[in-house]
Structure formats: structure tokens, C-alpha cells
Amino acid sequence: xxxxxxxxxxxxxxxxxxxxxxxxxxxxxxxxxxxxxxxxxxxxxxxxxxxxxxxxxxxxxxxxxxxxxxxxxxxxxxxxxxxxxxxxxxxxxxxxxxxxxxxxxxxxxxxxxxxxxxxxxxxxxxxxxxxxxxxxxxxxxxxxxxxxxxxxxxxxxxxxxxxxxxxxxxxxxxxxxxxxxxxxxxxxxxxxxxxxxxxxxxxxxxxxxxxxxxxxxxxxxxxxxxxxxxxxxxxxxxxxxxxxxxxxxxxxxxxxxxxxxxxxxxxxxxxxxxxxxxxxxxxxxxxxxxxxxxxxxxxxxxxxxxxxxxxxxxxxxxxxxxxxxxxxxxxxxxxxxxxxxxxxxxxxxxxxxxxxxxxxxxxxxxxxxxxxxxxxxxxxxxxxxxxxxxxxxxxxxxxxxxxxxxxxxxxxxxxxxxxxxxxxxxxxxxxxxxxxxxxxxxxxxxxxxxxxxxxxxxxxxxxxxxxxxxxxxxxxxxxxxxxxxxxxxxxxxxxxxxxxxxxxxxxxxxxxxxxxxxxxxxx
Amino acid sequence: xxxxxxxxxxxxxxxxxxxxxxxxxxxxxxxxxxxxxxxxxxxxxxxxxxxxxxxxxxxxxxxxxxxxxxxxxxxxxxxxxxxxxxxxxxxxxxxxxxxxxxxxxxxxxxxxxxxxxxxxxxxxxxxxxxxxxxxxxxxxxxxxxxxxxxxxxxxxxxxxxxxxxxxxxxxxxxxxxxxxxxxxxxxxxxx
Numbered sequence: 015x016x017x018x019x020x021x022x023x024x025x026x027x028x029x030x031x032x033x034x035x036x037x038x039x040x041x042x043x044x045x046x047x048x049x050x051x052x053x054x055x056x057x058x059x060x061x062x063x064x065x066x067x068x069x070x071x072x073x074x075x076x077x078x079x080x081x082x083x084x085x086x087x088x089x090x091x092x093x094x095x096x097x098x099x100x101x102x103x104x105x106x107x108x109x110x111x112x113x114x115x116x117x118x119x120x121x122x123x124x125x126x127x128x129x130x131x132x133x134x135x136x137x138x139x140x141x142x143x144x145x146x147x148x149x150x151x152x153x154x155x156x157x158x159x160x161x162x163x164x165x166x167x168x169x170x171x172x173x174x175x176x177x178x179x180x181x182x183x184x185x186x187x188x189x190x191x192x193x194x195x196x197x198x199x200x201x202x203x204x205x206x207x208x209x210x211x212x213x214x215x216x217x218x219x220x221x222x223x224x225x226x227x228x229x230x231x232x233x234x235x236x237x238x239x240x241x242x243x244x245x246x247x248x249x250x251x252x253x254x255x256x257x258x259x260x261x262x263x264x265x266x267x268x269x270x271x272x273x274x275x276x277x278x279x280x281x282x283x284x285x286x287x288x289x290x291x292x293x294x295x296x297x298x299x300x301x302x303x304x305x306x307x308x309x310x311x312x313x314x315x316x317x318x319x320x321x322x323x324x325x326x327x328x329x330x331x332x333x334x335x336x337x338x339x340x341x342x343x344x345x346x347x348x349x350x351x352x353x354x355x356x357x358x359x360x361x362x363x364x365x366x367x368x369x370x371x372x373x374x375x376x377x378x379x380x381x382x383x384x385x386x387x388x389x390x391x392x393x394x395x396x397x398x399x400x401x402x403x404x405x406x407x408x409x410x411x412x413x414x415x416x417x418x419x420x421x422x423x424x425x426x427x428x429x430x431x432x433x434x435x436x437x438x439x440x441x442x443x444x445x446x447x448x449x450x451x452x453x454x455x456x457x458x459x460x461x462x463x464x465x466x467x468x469x470x471x472x473x474x475x476x477x478x479x480x481x482x483x484x485x486x487x488x489x490x491x492x493x494x495x496x497x498x499x500x501x502x503x504x505x506x507x508x509x510x511x512x513x514x515x516x517x518x519x520x521x522x523x524x525x526x527x528x529x530x531x532x533x534x535x536x537x
Numbered sequence: 538x539x540x541x542x543x544x545x546x547x548x549x550x551x552x553x554x555x556x557x558x559x560x561x562x563x564x565x566x567x568x569x570x571x572x573x574x575x576x577x578x579x580x581x582x583x584x585x586x587x588x589x590x591x592x593x594x595x596x597x598x599x600x601x602x603x604x605x606x607x608x609x610x611x612x613x614x615x616x617x618x619x620x621x622x623x624x625x626x627x628x629x630x631x632x633x634x635x636x637x638x639x640x641x642x643x644x645x646x647x648x649x650x651x652x653x654x655x656x657x658x659x660x661x662x663x664x665x666x667x668x669x670x671x672x673x674x675x676x677x678x679x680x681x682x683x684x685x686x687x688x689x690x691x692x693x694x695x696x697x698x699x700x701x702x703x704x705x706x707x708x709x710x711x712x713x714x715x716x717x718x719x720x721x722x723x724x725x726x727x728x
Binding site for chain 2: 119120183186187190191194195221222223224225226227228229230233241244247248249250252255258259262322
């Protein structure tokens with residue numbers, strides 16, 4: 015967290031109320047980041063319950079209903095509590111500093127969009143302690159499992175989603191307004207750092223699809239409590255409609271979780287390659303293309319629902335098309351590193367691992383995009399392996415890379431490079447031991463979301479669980495490193511990294527409470 | 538505050554207003570997907586969704602005696618619906634354009650009054666648009682007293698425009714227990 019400058023004229027307020035009342039983008043960014051880390055640990059504990067149960071065949075620790083609650087809560091907490099708020103936190107900290115703005119455009123709303131989040135997740139997590147138990151219908155909450163057959167806690171879940179959605183929408187409006195209206199003179203769109211670009215596009219995606227999510231949970235609420243039949247076949251509704259509406263939100267949502275990661279990596283790789291990013295313009299266009307395509311591919315999640323052939327083909331080809339702009343990006347990152355003077359500090363290690371492992375996840379995504387093959391893979395551990403490869407070494411690694419990259423700027427202190435590297439290698443090995451065997455499990459036919467499994471899956475599950483515990487516990491090391499850096503350490507220079515470019519490196523480290531009160535001159 | 542962002546507040550206000558309208562619009566779009574989806578399914582006949590009640594006279598001039606189409610009937614109970622429910626005939630051969638009547642048998646073996654709702658589906662979905670029902674128990678809810686049984690009629694005809702490649706249609710009904718939803722409704726017995 016930003017250290018206090020009590021002697022400074024416009025320093026932060028004292029005491030706990032500083033955090034309640036703050037409208038400072040750095041304070042709010044820090045709160046978002048700490049909150050998302052707390053959620054990351056909570057979601058991680060849920061994941062470890064899952065992996066502990068799956069360590070051996072048979073039922074060891076939890077009953078199947080609780081297992082389902084764990085898979086559901088793990089997904090919801092990680093998506094809405096860990097990944098999304100972490101990126102919003104990074105945006106809060108970095109976007110104003112990168113475009114030379116004094117703060118976010120709507121500081122008071124910024125405070126509000128953060129402070130409703132803890133309430134949403136308290137409400138969601140409180141269901142674990144009720145008699146009905148937490149939601150147990152999977153994070154995708156397909157109707158009628160989440161309506162007709164849902165535990166009574168589903169209403170808590172619906173309102174929690176509403177609040178998270180409101181938070182995301184307000185956060186996005188704020189980011190769009192900041193980027194479009196508060197750029198320093200001379201900071202044209204095509205001069206903006208890629209992190210700012212990817213966040214601008216992400217914010218538009220959020221504004222477009224979070225209301226659809228709010229709509230679909232509202233329909234569920236009406237079906238459950240007010241006798242409507244949006245998703246109930248008995249009353250003339252259609253359960254498949256739920257899947258269409260949900261994935262119309264859900265597919266752009268996965269890009270919401272990865273586009274800012276693309277931005278982070280596009281900042282870090284040039285710094286440690288000591289070269290300019292290769293193909294800046296094509297990066298911007300590729301990001302925009304991915305955002306557009308994300309709206310017309312949703313039904314690839316639904317190949318097995320009985321779509322007509324024409325639909326299968328359309329969604330198959332549209333999905334494969336996404337590989338083109340994504341390939342452009344991977345090409346640009348690799349080409350940026352090519353013949354660069356590369357050094358391997360912790361952020362760079364995470365960024366390179368991101369490029370390699372995200373590409374693996376992308377390829378399994380292409381395999382799943384093949385409609386005829388998807389009938390075999392659908393709802394197996396292959397899908398689990400695929401989306402964890404894009405989300406964990408994808409989104410999560412990029413967040414960690416960003417944390418290490420900007421931590422000296424935030425705290426004024428260098429993190430411990432040896433510990434950082436140790437954290438990286440533990441995470442890197444852990445993650446691959448955890449998720450790589452799941453590909454084989456899925457191809458061999460192990461279904462997802464089951465607490466018990468056939469004996470032939472035992473060995474790979476055991477390996478996977480060992481990886482889960484390595485990865486899970488090594489995150490405590492991350493916490494230790496961050497706390498240690500906040501407390502002290504080698505003083506960081508303003509530039510921090512010798513190859514770094516961008517406005518955020520022109521201000522001192524730690525960044526003063528107020529930066530760019532007068533707009534900087536842009537070369 | 539001295540550090541208040543030096544921004545053009547009117548343009549920020551306008552932008553935020555536009556974005557807020559987009560949010561409201563997309564919320565509405567989520568709901569608009571419900572009718573859009575139904576219209577899409579109706580037009581394309583995907584999903585095996587059948588149309589509503591059709592008048593017979595208006596759509597038929599003569600009967601295609603040259604062609605015979607087999608129509609099969611299937612029934613299924615949803616979830617824990619405990620009624621006996623089956624077609625009286627499993628299949629009939631019909632001429633396109635000809636009006637036919639078949640019956641489905643239903644019995645409520647439980648000790649309480651229950652209300653059922655049948656939802657039809659036609660396979661293959663390409664034929665969904667060409668099987669027209671002039672009367673169907675699926676248009677209303679069926680209430681049966683404890684132990685009561687009923688034979689429920691379906692009148693339908695196959696459209697002469699049925700694509701030549703289709704020789705067999707399956708009309709299936711899934712019966713749902715809607716007692717809870719319509720508990721307060723006094724009289725819903727089939728006409």
C-alpha cells in the first residue's frame with residue numbers, strides 16, 4: 015500500500031477513515047488489489063478442498079453436495095472476486111499515471127464501486143454457513159438447475175451477482191471516462207500504452223455484457239419467486255435460452271479477463287527486452303478484433319445442445335477466427351524479444367511463462383472449437399485444463415507479473431529478486447503439474463464436476479492434486495514478498511527498470527499521493 | 538480541492554450519460570433476447586418448437602392422396618411427475634392435408650389433485666413447421682383428481698409443403714407437474 019506522507023500538504027487522511035472515504039485512485043487501486051488477493055486465497059482454499067477430495071478415488075473428505083458448492087464458489091470467487099477486481103485495481107493505479115491524468119474521472123464513484131464489492135462477497139460467502147448451503151450449480155448456473163432445483167441460497171447469489179455487476183459497470187464507466195477525457199495534451203490514442211488500450215476495450219466489453227448478466231440473473235429471480243417461466247419448459251420457456259443469454263455474457267467475459275493481461279505483458283516484455291514493442295498498431299487492431307469476435311462465438315459453449323448444423327459450422331469457424339488476431343499478438347511478443355537484450359527479472363519470467371502457457375491454452379481452445387471433436391471433449395477435464403491454462407498462467411500470471419513490475423513504483427522499495435524468482439519457479443512448476451495431467455484425464459473421458467471417479471483416473475488425479483498444493487501454498491510466499499516489500503527494502507529509483515518507458519516511470523518511487531496535477535509534456 | 542482533476546466536466550458528463558444509456562440498453566437487450574429467441578426458433582423451426590393453434594379450413598384445399606407420412610407419438614414424464622401418460626396409438630400413417638385425431642391417455646395415480654402441463658416437440662426439427670395442431674391438450678393445463686384418468690385428443694394435419702425427403706415425423710410430449718404453480722386456479726379441466 016502507498017506509504018503515508020504525513021508532512022505533505024495534500025497527503026492522505028489519517029486513520030481508518032482514509033480507506034472508507036478516499037477518492038484517490040492509488041488508495042482505491044491498492045484496496046482493489048488487496049481485496050482481490052484475499053479473494054484469490056479464499057477461492058484457492060475452495061480449490062484445494064476440491065483437489066484434496068480428488069487426490070484419491072472414493073469419497074474422502076466432503077459429501078458430493080458440498081463438493082459441488084466448492085466448484086461453484088471456486089469459480090465465482092476466482093472470476094468475479096480475484097481476476098476482475100485485480101485488473102480493476104491495476105487500472106486504477108496505472109491508467110491515470112500512464113496517460114498523465116491527475117486521478118480517475120469520477121473519483122467518488124470509484125470509491126463506491128470498490129466498497130460495494132466486499133458486501134457482495136460477504137453475502138455470497140455467508141451462504142456457506144446456512145442450512146441450505148452455498149450455490150451448488152456450477153459457476154455457469156445453468157437453469158433449471160439454478161432455478162427449479164436450486165438451494166434457497168440462490169437468491170443471495172443473485173443479489174451478489176447484481177452488486178458485482180454494478181461494481182464492474184461503474185468501474186468501467188470510470189475507466190472509459192478517464193481514458194477518453196483525461197489524457198494529457200499530446201497523448202493521442204495511438205500513443206497510449208497498450209495496457210491503457212486493452213483496458214479501454216475491456217471496459218467497453220464490460221459495459222456491453224455485464225448488464226446482460228444482470229438481466230439473466232433477474233430472469234432467474236423472477237422464475238424462482240414470481241412465477242414467470244423464462245427458463246421453465248412447463249410454462250413455455252426454454253432452458254436452452256438460459257445458455258444463450260448466459261454465454262452471450264460469458265464469452266466476452268473470458269476476454270474481459272484476458273485482454274488486460276495482454277496489456278500488462280505488452281508493457282513488460284519490451285522493458286526487459288530493451289526494445290520497443292514490435293507492431294504496436296497491429297496490437298491495437300488485434301485487440302479490437304478479438305473484442306468484436308467475442309460477441310459472435312458464444313454458442314461454441316453449446317455445441318452439444320442440439321444446434322443445427324449451420325449453427326455449429328458458423329460458431330466453429332467464427333471461434334477459429336479468433337486465433338488469427340491472437341496469433342498476431344503472440345507473434346509480436348516473440349518478435350519483440352527477438353534479438354533483444356533480455357534480462358530475466360521476475361516480471362519478465364512471469365510474462366514469458368504467460369506467452370508460452372497462454373498459447374498452450376489457446377491451442378486447446380482451438381481443439382475445443384472443432385465442433386465434431388467437442389462432442390468428445392465437452393464437460394470433461396480437457397475443458398477444465400483448457401480454461402485453467404488461459405486463466406491461471408494467463409490472467410493470474412500476468413497479474414503477478416504486473417505486481418512485481420510496478421511494486422517498486424507503488425512502494426518505493428525493490429522486492430527481493432531471489433524470493434521473487436523462487437515464487438515464479440514454484441508457481442510455474444506447480445501450475446504445470448496441476449493442470450497438464452488434466453488434459454490426459456479429459457481425453458480419457460473423466461467428466462468435470464464430480465467428487466469421485468473411476469479407478470483408471472487415479473494416478474493423474476494424484477499428480478494434479480500434488481501440483482495444486484505446490485501452487486496453492488507458494489502463493490503465501492507471494493504474500494510474504496509483497497508485505498516485505500511494503501515494509502522496506504532496497505530503495506527504488508524513479509525509473510526502476512533500465513529499459514522501462516512510459517509516464518509512470520517519470521514520477522518518483524514511491525509515486526506521490528497526487529501525480530500529474532499539472533499535465534506532463536508528451537514527446 | 539486544489540487537486541480536483543482539470544477536466545472538461547460537461548464532456549465527461551455527456552460521455553457518462555451515453556455509457557449509462559448503453560448499460561440500460563444492454564440490460565434491455567438481455568430481456569429482448571427472450572422474444573428474439575422465440576421468433577428465431579419459430580421462423581427457422583429449430584429446436585422442434587411447434588406453433589400454436591391453427592384453423593384447419595384456412596390452410597387446406599385438397600388432400601395429397603399420393604403421399605403417406607408416418608407420424609409417431611411419444612410421451613415422457615419430466616422429473617418426478619408421477620402420472621401415467623402415454624399415446625393411445627403409437628403411430629399412424631397420414632396423407633398431407635388430411636385432418637387426423639389421436640388420443641393420449643393420462644391417469645393421476647396419486648392421492649391428491651394434480652395439474653399437468655404437456656409441452657410438445659417435433660423431430661426432426663426440419664418438420665416442425667409442417668405439423669399443424671388444430672386442437673391439443675398442450676394448449677391448456679390438465680387437472681386430474683386423485684385416481685382420475687382421461688383421454689386427451691390432439692387434432693392435427695401435416696402440411697402439404699412438407700419437404701419431400703421427410704417421411705416420418707415424431708410428435709413427442711413431455712408432461713410437467715405444475716400443481717405448485719397453479720394451485721390456486723379453480724377449474725382447468727380439459728375441454
